[in-house]
Amino acid sequence: MSGLYRHTNLMTACLGLTLATATVADTAHVPQPWRADAVVMGRDETYDKERFLHELTFRHRLATPGVTDDGIRGTAGSVSSDRLYYDFRFRQDFGFREGRNGFLLDIQRSEDLDGAYDRQLIGFRQNLGDHSEIWLQGDVFSDKSEADVYFSARHHLTDDSWIHASWILPDAYFNDKTDTQDAFEDKPQTFFLQWHRQGAGDMGGTTLSLSLSPESRFISRQEDLTVDNESLRAALTHRQHQGDWLLELHLEGERTRRKYQLQGDDGNRPAGFDRDHLKALGSATLTSHRLTPTIGLAYVRLDENGFFGRALDDEGDIRRREPTLFGEFSVQAAPSTVISPGLYLSAPDIRQSFEQEKDLRHSGFLGKLALPIDIQLSASDNAVLTINPTFYLHTAGFGGGNLQLHWPL
Template sequence: MEASAIPALKPTGWVSLLSILVMLPVIGRADSGQIAQPWRAEAVVEGRDEAYDKERFLNELTFRHSQPLPTAVGNGIRGTGGSVSSRRLYYDFRFRQDFGFRNDRNGFLLDIQRSEDLDGAYQRQLVGFRQAVTDATELWLQGDVYSDKSVSDVYFSARHRLADNHWIHTSWILPDAYFNSKTDSPDEFETFPHSWFLQWHRGGGEPGLGTTASMTLTPDSSFISRQESLQVDSESVRAAFRHRQQVADWQISLELDGERTRRDYRLFAEGEGQTTGFDRNHFQVLASSTWTVHRLKPGFGLAYRVLEEQGFFGRALNDEGRIRRRESTVFGEFSLPLTPGVSLRPAVYLGHANIRQTFEEETDKDFDGFIGKLALPFVMVLSRQDGAALTLNPTFYLHKSQFGGGNLQLHWPL
């Protein structure tokens, strides 16, 4: 998934696997854990509106971001979208730009996000400013602003630079900050939510290399939705780690991502009157490496995911269920230059999925067996100077004779 004129592929993986996975392609994904993920009303009230099929996470893996730049902490356009079922489109897009002025002591911040997590799709339009208070420290004020003032989020942040391309960043986020005083709905907060975001980043000298560690912590809050006839108390923590470096002739990348979510629901619609909980534990690791000096730039990788969910899945599904997934995938790829500006990077994914999925209102959907995919991404260079690329990626299932969905990506560092 790379052309010779653009940077090497994006890092992912798990640092504790470095010693055994040093020969393992450089892969990328949404990096949502490296971006602040504050409390969302639609997440805790509605939840996601689908029960994932067995190929869902395999599809996301094959549609991952194929370029290393822009990174989750860099400026630029970063988008990928693809069909994950006959009715569903997976879509992850971000446009981030820091417009510095006054010798970069001030900046106008724009951050547009559209993506999804395990609670469903979301979108944000963050606008704000930053102000340097010392040569090494900045204060940021941002808002996710809507015409309905009750659902606007406020971000108070500080960033301290330890060296060039090396910082600590912290944010205090007030989701729906003015909800109780501004809403025209009957809903209200009993305990207002807030989220803390902490990030440490250290660049590796070359663009795309380095280490980033992030965490979003949302302490307990309580929200009453009279429109949906429920009250929900919730808390969560999400953390992510990414490391990428060049070791001799190999480019190695490691990523770890995890989530722990707890919710308690009180349902008071007619005929319900019950208390039920929801627990989620999610963990995934990806590791990869690419032989960068070889003409074909061959790569190999490993992905592993654990997802456990149990309880009430929100009003969107309006059902009690239990999900237990264990998925492991190995994959390999190489690059075939076709023209000076176009390359083909075939990739094969071979995996095993163990899925135990039970809902009260649906037939059990268990699966234990092989799943696989063939991807044929064509990477087209849009700007050699900027490292911009457009990727068209048709895929095909290996465990059944069926088209596996098309994927379109755009990466343009700014």
Template sequence: MNRLPPHHLARVGAITLTLGLSPAFLWAGSPHLPQPWRQEAVVDGRDETYNTERFLHLLTFRHSEALPGPTDNGIRGTGGSVSSRRLYLDFRFRQDFGFNHDHQGFLLDIQRSEDLDGTYQRQLVGFRHNLTDNTELWLQGDVFSDKAQSDVYFSARHYLDRDHWIHASWILPDAYFNSKTDSGDEFIREPQSFFVQWHLGTEATAPAAGTLVSINVSPPSEFSSRTENLVVESKSLNAAVRHSRATENWLWQVEISGELTRRHYQLGGETLAGRADFERDHVKFAASVSDSHRRFQPRLGLYYLSLEEDGFFGRALNDVGTVSRREPTLYTDLTLPLSARTTLSPGVYLSKPDIDEHYLRNRGRQENGFIGKLTLPFKTVLSAQDGAVLTLNPTFYLHKFGFGGGNLQLHWPM
């Protein structure tokens, strides 16, 4: 099979990007990337309760460019203020440095992001070997100076066609923990995670179109933390399906993703002790349609989020509670050329969240009113040849007078 080298694919994608195709939905903590079991997630959990506008912020700060996507080489980063003391950041630099006529490659994948259990960082380094023209084997590691924290990834990818492949990973989180730690903590049942992905692209001239299906599974594991005075059993499943279709005049995009997490704690201590469970059910749906052939490239989108959490949230909050959030959002935007390399894409986001949160020790929240934001992203093409785009996106609240947070993005296919 004659596959295009990665840098050629990126160059073709960059040309298309500068023509103004609408972006795919690229979320933080994306299930389109392997999301292995994390010790800090099950022990500490997130260290904050979300404010009313939290998920509206994440929607308006999401990646605004189609390339590079989760399966591509390059830099994609977005960051923005979600509160007076919190910065949301989703950054990734991935590169496959091929050598020996691209039969082997050095893999580098640096990630800083967050999910519903808090922030995380990964620095994956590894090696790719082409077993045949159609099949690759990958070995990667998230390596730390403390050997007990290192993760090991075993992966394989099989190409059915140039842009049609199946990828699978077996991940051993904290692979050497029991034999290397000096903390007194230990695994009673060691964790492992599995990631499976199916990718079906279209012609290289339309990289925004195609189908991507991803599944992350972490089977039951059990961890004993003497430092935090708890034992936790945990399992999780998250998955996503994304489909984009380009017709003569329209680009249609749909994505559905979901997470199911179950944890069972045995807590010791003076404040909270005894048996405590935790359940999370999380679903997101997003759809948009845009017409890039019209002068102002109008787009209309719908987004819906459902989050149900109940139980013990981890030692960071050290609290028991329930969270119920249902947030439908309608948005629209268009693109106004300002110069040969700069555009302004004003957008309006209107949401009516239904929020009901109760905690044992923290303040609860009940909301059922309209919220909204005006976004004014200025996009500058740094390199038309490479498809590098820098975006400065100031936002403003519509439901109250005030600045809604600044957002900076960089997308650079490589």
């Protein structure tokens, strides 16, 4: 009986490795304040045809720790010979005084459509009664002009749900502390609102998030431009058990508008930039079957046109429509190791052109085979390391390696 009990525990632990295999990066569920490097420099690469297929195959495989949980959550994968896609977060609420207070640490390294970013948020939490709390956090640098300040409040509606609001002041002391000639004419601010409800078990729940950055104006004399920026980002993630099925739906979108006035070698000319982005993913996992098969559908829609920032220093027009059908199943290779072969079949329609770069046109099949190996590092903590080699199907070549670590705390 004791052997059977241990075997059952191992099977349960390994099953936990394979659930929620469609989990995405969840960056839209983290506050995304205005960033100077985003609006002035922008991203420094023109995406190739496989870029979003890479992100899909390198997405987070585990639901825990989630975006609202403490723990380590990281994925990194090669998207070209010299580019790495990554999304890493270490979040911990160090509670004290019986949980009435907390020291908050939130380290983030990730990227969005404007490029890579790093944040090291530190702060404190103070409970107000039994159901509410206030947070004060900062993204602090040795250059005081670059510090962001976060004022937040959270109210617990029930034992399983809460609403969280943040008012963020990016580069809060910039005009007073900078040693450059750059300046804000209209200071940026970002409002973040999030509602979360925990569902049954670790895998269930709903999270709805919204980040709004109203119009601001930044004058960069170092880069010879003035930029007005406004953006809106929203995301919805829902997971639930329905009979023998684990169902997941993830939606996120972005609307960004910028107006540039370019000086220097550009003379003195206006240039706009518009971005509309939509990402959708749905999946179903049959948890009662020993192979826990998953089937899902993902879709990316991206429209960008105008001046992309000083990093590319170019104007372009991008239109991408990328539906992808994917599926996988899981096989227990050892008591603490699961292999989950996955197939990704995409039919993107891509129209991408820049003034100084080669045009990209693609309409047709792209595909990848992924062979993620989930290794349980700690059964008690549900800590999992994933090694995920992938292979192209449309060119019969290596499609990039991926490493993940998920460690709830």
